[in-house]
Amino acid sequence: MKVKKQKKHRKIITFYTSCFGFRKPFKVLCDGNFIHHLLQNKITPADKSLANILNSDVLLFTTRCVVEELKRLGRSFAESLEAARQLKIARCEHEKCEHAAKCIMEVIGENNSLHFFVGSQDTELRRQLQQVPGVPLVYGLRNALFLEPVSASHKEYVKTSEEARSHITDIEHKMLKNRIQNSTNNEKAANSADEGKELEDQTKDVKAVKKNRSSARNQMGIKDRPQFKRKKAKGPNPLSCKKKKNRNVGSLKENTEVDKKRSRKRKRTRKGQQNTTTAD
Structure with missing residues (x-):
């Protein structure tokens, strides 16, 4: 595959993966003409050739209506019928078999919720699918496979x-309005509650300050109200008065000296007196 072709296919795949949520492995829904073209041009195995284009593993699907249509086409499509039976079957809600193009359109639906790539050789079917948003198309040209470029309707839809x-x-918008109203009401309620708490705290602080002041005054011996004392008669200033002299100090000294003299004098006795005393 050429480099330019690879770049184109990568751009197409990134568009569908980023805008419509396609994920690997990609699923390819094939109609009978596409299966027959792959076998006639020997583009086999089909899953590998499609994986080379999509740069990913591939799961191949078809519908029950496509298989029934290949049955009715006869022996020339017998090989295509066998190949279609080997593919996975996408569920379609048709009790009776419908035309393959109609069946594929109903499987894709309005927005391709199952994220199918559609492989088809039917130009009319591809033209109809280009109007459905999010449907990438694959088709064969001789022995090569190509991705349909992104249509203008798909780009406009995106x-x-x-x-x-x-x-x-x-x-x-209604939900946002309700949320804004609820938030404003909650803020108002919170602010009012905070203001009430602040007032309570301020009153508590004032009371606490008053208590602290009163306790501090009581500890320091300060009274709240000044008490006036009556003036009493005061005596003379002791610093301005002279000191009193003790008159008894001199007499005491004299007495002590006399006592000392008395104690020092010895009593002398005369011999005559002693004798008289003995004689008596």
Whole structure:
């Protein structure tokens, strides 16, 4: 595969993966003409050839209506019928077999919720599928496979959807309005509660300050109210008065000296007196 072709296919795949949520492994829904073209041009095995284009593993699907249509086409499509029976069957809700193109359109639906790549050689079917958003198309040309370029309708759909996402819907607008009202009410209630708490705290602080002041005054011996004392008669200033002299100090000294003299004098006795005393 050429480099330019690879770049084109990568751009197409990134567009569908980023804008419509396609994920690997990719699923390819094949119609009878596409299966017959693969076998006629020997593009086999089909899963590997498609994996080379999509740069990913591939799961091949078809519908019960496509298999029934290949049965009715006769022996020339017998090999294609056997190949279709080996593919996985995508569920379609048709009791009676419908035309293959109609069946594929109903399986794809309005927005291709199952994320199918559609492989078809039917130009009319591909033209109809280009109007359905999010349907990448694969077709064969001789012995090569190609991805259909992104249609203008797909690009326009992506653009409008992105613009719609950027705007708010009516339901979202109502929800946002209710949330804003609830938040404002809650803020008002919280602010009123905070103001009440602040007032209570201020009153408590004032009371505590008063108590602390009164306790500090009581500890320091300071009274709240001044008490006036009556003036009493005061005596003379002791610093301005002379000191009193003790008159008894001199007499005491004299007495002590006399006592000392008395104690020092010895009593002398005369011999005559002693004798008289003995004689008597």
